[in-house]
Amino acid sequence: MANTEERIVMTPKKKTGNSTTLAMERKSIATAGDQPRKTSLHVAGGEHSGIVINKEVEAGGEEVPAHLCLEFRVFLVNANSGKHAQEKRVLSYWFKQEFPPVQRPRYAQDFFKQLVSPTEFPRDYVGFIKKIMKLMQLSFPMFKKIEVELTQEKEIETIPDRPTRPGALLFTVGVVQPKVSAEPTAMPEATEEKILDMIEASYPNPITLDKMCGNFTSNEANVRAILSELQLKKKIKAMESNLNAFTRVQGDQENITVVKQMPKVEAAKQPTIAIITGQYYEKMAVDAMMTNRQTFVRYATVGETQAYTVGDIGSHRCVVTKLPMTGHSREASIASGSSTTRLLGTFQGVEYVFIVGVGGGVPHYTDYDRHVRLGDVVLAAPNKAGQRFIYQYCQTAEVRESGEVVFETKSWCPPEITLQLIGEQLKDKAKEDEGPACWQTNYSCGLSELSGDQDGQTWARPAQVTDKLFMSIGGGDLIEVGHPTPKPGTEDPRGNGTPVLHIGPVAAGRGVSLDDQLRQEFAYKNGILAYDSELDSVVESIYGNRKDHYMLIRGIADYKDGTRRKEWQHYAALMAASVLKSVIVNIEPMY
16 A cells, blocks of 8 residues: 655646746655656655655646735846846635634744745745745645745836835845835934924924924024914914914814813703814814814913814714823823823713824735725724723733743723724624715715815825835845735725725734834734824723723824824824714714
């Protein structure tokens, strides 16, 4: 009786004028020495023992769809002409039946990271295919089959510069040392955009000329000249009490009242919904969803300035505020928590609290259904795995000698999940209904209002090609990969400019949100869909003030924490505000 051994068999599947498809499959091969061997089979020996090359194209039976796919691109150098060919490579994965589906995406990503490791990146086709087979044989026993499709797309004169991401690595077969562009480290020169960003970040607190000058290489005269230009454009104004301190001018300046004390609001007009934003443009986006707006500003000689905009969303009275500062510093954390406590103390009729703005999506490189992209919106809710939290803060991350990562966390979940259930209903309804979702209609109305401002174009959806996806492969190196595609027969709505609504937990913590490796590890362990720029003190204040209904809504602006990709921030903020309005109009009135 013939014995069998497990081998990795490579078989050509398909070849066209510009593409080749190869399959590497785990098979049991007869090892009886007397059996004649097909001349089309090459059985490797020595260090490559267990590898079989089948030179014949197999006529396949019924194709089983791949469990997962991952796409990336390389640039091939033609040794004769010196030109470069851009090539797309698609890896399709099939797993052994006993391997749990929940573990497959992470397993596939780990395989890919080893395959394209910058220190051992295969420099030609043979090395690339050989490395796939050896990894399957020695390190990844749960793969049943892997197919690779190699497609030449276009020829170019020179390798393109990295267009969107400083520090990104361009892999080029045939070049020993790939070029890496460095992050800028010097202080910038003052520009209108940068100074306006600083004034908006400080709002509602004024910011002084001295403080602005300390952040730029430009001298005071240049900074003053830029401030004068911004004043002429009616974007900022000097404070009456200090002409060297400046604040942002709002579009509806005629509806702003400066007060010494916040006016008392009669019971019937008390807001029942509070909305907290961290950035000026986030507040602008929420304001665009409101009617009958009135803003009250109380400038403080000590402590933080208070600015509250009161208005209506649907039949509900709402109050919106912007935190005086956000970020990773202890000072920002204390200020954010205090501002939230002050808000809820001033408006004691508030029953529902929303934290609305931008965030960083968690990409699932091989799983379309779980993949969060730029422009999408995440509603914070407990995930389906039974973990009952909507927001999780990672305080520390420890990598043990065994390689295991242990996270110390703090989590929050509202006692009542009415808002989260409304979010689920909105998502289900959008899938069932034809035509634009309700939040798309809200977005169009908000865009129309904000377009009256001379900067209105910044609120439009950026071109889809700007949504570049990179994967960290260790050592600070990144490789650009394609977004996962939907199942055959279905379309990705984002191709038509329609964002996707996701329901699941949001997280924060500088140690994980800005470290590509820990970020993915933490997200996969805890089902995280998005990160924000550390608003744990805000959530803690909401919890401490015994508010039973609260939710975070994050429009996805990048793949970090929402602060890195400026071109998507305004659109993502407006889309988050549009979803907020859809949730609020579905809340049952209090009376």
